[in-house]
Amino acid sequence: MPSASKSSRTDEVRKEVDGLSAKASTPDQLMDGITRLLHDKMLKYNWVGFYMLEPGSKPPVLVLGHFQGAMTPHTRIPLNQGICGAAASSGRTVVVDDVHSDPRYLACSIETKSEIVVPVFARGLVAGELDIDSHFPAAFSYEDRLLVEHCAQLVGKHLERP
Numbered sequence: 308m309p310s311a312s313k314s315s316r317t318d319e320v321r322k323e324v325d326g327l328s329a330k331a332s333t334p335d336q337l338m339d340g341i342t343r344l345l346h347d348k349m350l351k352y353n354w355v356g357f358y359m360l361e362p363g364s365k366p367p368v369l370v371l372g373h374f375q376g377a378m379t380p381h382t383r384i385p386l387n388q389g390i391c392g393a394a395a396s397s398g399r400t401v402v403v404d405d406v407h408s409d410p411r412y413l414a415c416s417i418e419t420k421s422e423i424v425v426p427v428f429a430r431g432l433v434a435g436e437l438d439i440d441s442h443f444p445a446a447f448s449y450e451d452r453l454l455v456e457h458c459a460q461l462v463g464k465h466l467e468r469p
């Protein structure tokens with residue numbers, strides 16, 4: 308859609324994510340749908356996946372869940388490693404405009420240039436995170452951040468359902 312501005316694209320995708328959330332009957336269904344939708348519709352989102360904290364693991368570890376894009380060597384990430392570990396341990400969104408200048412970065416694909424990781428909270432605690440890699444430097448604007456944070460919040464709400 309070449310004429311659409313980036314913010315209208317994020318608004319449109321946000322509405323589609325809301326539709327997925329209303330229809331999903333399990334958190335897994337929603338996470339699968341979100342990875343497919345973001346990967347298909349957001350052209351610079353070249354790898355989209357969830358890492359979830361493994362219940363009961365000590366020390367805690369993030370385990371790769373639903374994802375779209377090339378297989379990654381990082382299927383289990385301790386909280387003291389990677390940009391993924393930094394987002395989960397701090398409970399804060401991490402945006403990295405140039406992954407090669409960030410010493411925390413764990414390489415997934417040689418093509419990756421920038422990355423965003425957003426924690427998923429359920430009942431006030433980090434339950435996992437949504438990780439997106441781009442082949443483009445500084446691909447994640449403020450609008451992107453809001454969209455990805457919205458997706459993470461919807462998953463958190465589903466995880467809180469009884």
Ligand code: SME
Pocket residue numbers: 354356379381384388389390391392411412413414415416422438440
């Ligand atoms: N780059 C991440 C690892 C996950 S892969 O990108 C899919 C990190 O630094 O934690």
